[in-house]
């Protein structure tokens with residue numbers, strides 16, 4: 321038995337993605353940066369955060385941000401399997417994003433306490449996700465998998481599907497994605513340059529995030 325109807329899952333994801341035109345994709349290497357970084361992004365107008373499970377401190381970072389930055393909407397990224405999904409829900413993440421999808425991950429998503437946003441990069445992967453009851457997807461790796469042209473092509477046969485394209489997008493490329501009828505938000509890490517992160521230069525990150533926040537509305 322699934323815990324999610326198709327409509328409830330799509331509505332839960334829409335509720336998250338409606339909050340910002342851009343979802344920063346964040347890999348936190350130093351735990352002490354988690355809270356100040358999240359505060360800086362939220363204050364700049366980007367409250368929806370994808371914390372990738374690519375670093376050792378990712379789970380602790382999710383926990384810290386959930387506890388200390390109440391205005392952030394914290395999601396987990398790089399969720400690869402059912403164990404990840406269960407763990408991030410326990411840490412208080414509000415949603416989970418995967419860079420792809422597997423049958424076992426779809427199985428786990430049925431029972432998960434938080435909505436999973438699987439990723440697709442082709443029509444066949446999208447058909448599989450639709451079969452499994454999903455209507456909202458990450459489109460990854462967006463630029464490498466055909467970018468704006470690919471998403472435009474998918475809108476014809478799959479009007480029920482909406483996307484968060486991620487991968488290779490920057491401030492200059494963002495508007496053409498956001499103009500598409502089947503794009504609800506976009507993901508990216510361009511507002512987190514590695515040098516600014518290394519130096520704890522939150523002023524620079526805040527400026528880039530504020531520019532991104534202005535992309536819609």
Ligand SMILES: O=C(O)C(=O)C[C@H](O)[C@H](O)COP(=O)(O)O
Pocket residue numbers: 345372374397398399417418419460486487488489507508509510
């Ligand atoms: O880790 C994951 O789960 C991913 O899916 C990869 C990220 O979403 C991209 O690496 C972000 O894209 P960039 O803006 O090109 O850095």
